[in-house]
Amino acid sequence: MMSTIDLTLKIWRQKNSDALGDFETYILRDISTDMSFLEMIDVLNEQLTREGKEPVAFDHDCREGICGACGAVVDGVAHGPDLETTLCQLHMRKFKSGDTIVIEPFRSIAFPIKKDLLVDRSALDRIIQAGGFVSVNTGGTVDGNSIPVSTETAELAMDAASCIGCGACVASCPNGAAMLFTGAKIAQLSLLPQGHPERKERARSMVTQMDKEGFGYCSNEKECELACPKGISIRNIARMNREFLKSFLLGE
């Protein structure tokens, strides 16, 4: 069953944030189609190491599609051609022998490139720090069952909460917007009753932080929704817009 393919890779190599980057071309032979995309890069990196060259730097950790560490733009598509799939879960059987694959880092003004495919996404952390939480201290909380939450609400909140913070939405957005990421968190916490007391403040401060980080605005291109490995819907952006409007019209 095992079959192998030969590939040409054009990978973005950049020494550090200040250096100018460029594409390097590599040839890989006998790549098993059962490999994941990252395993294919592992093979390349072993090959480079044996040749005395520096391997390609890239972020990754769980390799199960849940930590959100991995990600690159493959042939122009964030996380590659498979829908609702992170780069680590993309498999080489999606490619044909003889293919040339162009691999670039996630690019955005808010995501400085640190090296090769490795970028700094801490801007997303700062958006969460601005208000993506419920202000409860440890201890002294009420019993878990004291506030009922309908299954429907819990499911919608869970849909939004599945965001893995990978930044593919930003990478794929023609405007480099982080609306899907921010919207998902605002939506989760505005759906659940636990998030209600702070919802106005939250919408305003998270959006303000998002702008401060240099993310673009949204022109409703829907690109993010399709790049998102977790299938997060732009309905969450609509919800954020609503929360934001309310926070200005009705907030103190």
Place this chain on the structure above:
Amino acid sequence: MWFLSFIKTSIGKKLVMATSGLLLLSFLAIHAFGNAAIYMGSKYFQIYADFLHGFPVLVLIFGFGLLLIFLAHVGVGLLLFFEKRKTSSRYDVETRVVENTFASRTMPYTGAWIFVFLIVHVFAFNFGKPEGVKVSMLVQQYFSGFFYSLFYIISFIALAIHLNHGFWSMLQTFGLNHPRYNKLISTLTVAVPLIFLVIFGGIPIYFMTGSAAGY
């Protein structure tokens, strides 16, 4: 001031876009309704025009309001357009997963076209109007010109394209996105621009094709 901090944010700007868009849309709707009188003949259209001009102050306020809304829409639109230019073409290979519609891609351009059109239009029917010619007659005069009519038709096509993205985009910006209504919204996104196209675009055709013989 809260409005200032509001307008400074990305979503604030988007909401200005959407609100001004909605107001322009409502104006268009009224305008279209009035203009539909053309199809009933010159007499009725003139009655409508005279009626309007019976309230000069109102028309003035209305006109200024419209100008303001318009400027807001164009201003913020331009701002967003330039911001967008900063971020696009980042990748060596550009692939769009959703083939983004022609409409969304061309928003600033269709918008600009509409802008030019409106200047021409306003000059033609208000400031540049020849003395003593009745509006109803003026319409007939202008639209007997082929190029002038063509310009109008193209402009309304541009408007339709603009709204083809603008309509649903506006609702999304307002936060209206719900599986129950999304079908309706996507129908309206096609229907609303079409209605405008038929009513406005129909006028020059009405005159050009000679269907207006009894006007």
Place this chain on the structure above:
Amino acid sequence: MELNSRIPSGPLAEKWDSHRFQSKLVNPANRRKFRVIVVGTGLAGASAAATLAELGYKVDAFCLHDSPRRAHSIAAQGGINAAKNYQNDGDSVFRLFYDTIKGGDFRAREANVYRLAQVSTEIIDQCVAQGVPFAREYGGTLANRSFGGAQVSRTFYARGQTGQQLLLGAYSALSRQINSGGVTMYNRREMMDVVVVDGKARGVVVRNMISGAIESYSADAVLLCTGGYGNAYFLSTNAMASNVTAAWRACRRGAAFANPSFVQIHPTCIPVHGDYQSKLTLMSESLRNDGRVWVPKNKDDTRPPAQIPEEDRDYYLESKYPSFGNLVPRDVASRNAKEQCDQGKGVGSTGLAVYLDFGDAIKRDGEDVILRKYGNLFQMYEKITDSDPMVEPMMIYPAVHYTMGGLWVDYNLMTTIPGLFALGECNFSDHGANRLGASALMQGLADGYFVISTSIGHYFGSERINPVTNADAAFKEVENEVNERMQKLLQNSSGGPSGKVTVDDVHKELGRLLWDNCGMARNRQDLELALEELPKIKDKFWNSVYVPGAADDINQSIEKAGRVADFIEFGEFMIRDALAREESCGCHLREESQTEENEALRDDDKYSHVSVWEYKGDDQPPEMHKEHLVFENVTPSQRSYK
């Protein structure tokens, strides 16, 4: 080395209460004068950092990812246990305690486990309040499921992403503290060593993974929340960066290591498919509820599964364990799968897999029912293997999953170095020789949210802690050692790569050695052999490993190299521990200690203790100490699944 477990006196149920009462407190106004370092931001670390900052301590938190949200805890799927008894099915704190102690094959401390069961209920309340979207019943109450063979439904879950949601909850609490200045977060910092001053842990030396700079940070206490060391085996279900470095470096500085050979091997993972394989993927245990495990009866039967008739199939779990069948515990299922494959009956291209067949379940319940239950898992399986379990039986094989062993800690979670605490998977405390499903998340959060605050208060309240700064000689000395070590890792690189090996080459070799000899089933001979082989691997590493790049740059090769070097050193602890424990218990079978039916045989007379290992120097074997386990509230019983 003195091992004082500091278990409070009094009846089991009152120990935690009386302990909290007897512990010293720090006046709220004084707390901001104390600085605590938290290394790791998984469930244990993030919850601890947030909680301590809420109390007013100054916290410096470190993680090796680009964001604290990416810790390995994120990958946990199944759920988290809590003795809420919401289902009214007879659960209680005592039952959760009992199940956990028994599941751990009576190799854990009663007092710790009881406390864990007690605080489990508060964890759920805490997480709900943070906005964790747990699954709900139609009436709006929290839903539960039964997990890992438990007879009560006490597992709370958020789809198959419980770990993710709990971690994001803790991360949000941490983010709030970062925002308010209580926590200073240092991302992309790998802890390289602990700094001990006057016998107390006073700081850490870390490597900035972006600039390569070696930095040191001082504090009044250090918390290690750095997770498990399953990656010693190269292939495991752990995330790629999971490592033993932090714990091992602490161990070298005097923190004793408990039960290093207690490693859990999970039976349902997707098999290895080639040597390029980088890690293994866990498939939920729930699959065994409906799937039937089998192999061909005859060796080297290469027919595709559909062409193997019933009479040529061996449903070995069902025939060996008629009452439990396919639902035998993890270790039994794993061991038997390996046994079948060792006999040459394994399937798949590598012969290292067994079938998990849903054919009968589909016939019985219909495609719809099975798809509804397992659709997601099937999809994930198909994505990876390109084979549809609805059509063809799944192939599974055991994989290293969790490490029960860890830094030895007392009831306060303090290691044998005063001021150095270990939380979460990084310590050894609660799971004995085997961990129950859905209990690791519970333990990580119990340690971080509810236990550590008392311990820290008591430590600061009762110890005299002299001021130090990171400019002190003690810090500079460790910094120098770390710098030297980085240079040593690069020592072979000047002459180019020819004739040398890569870090992965050596890591794979180490993994193979441990898997073959210190895995599910062990025996003296193999372990002794492994002990002889290990130094060769170590020599190979230091003499011929080629590490590209520089130390003062982003260099993922040097990161890997440092971790592998530590795995190799630590491997000796694992093997020695396995060698010393001449009984079968929990997760592993000691071949010399079996019943007549070839089942695991525990030996309570000789081995009812925690094996605690003390590092004695690079050229000396470690010394073993014993913490004897006392059971006052439960009677150890032999497990039997026949």
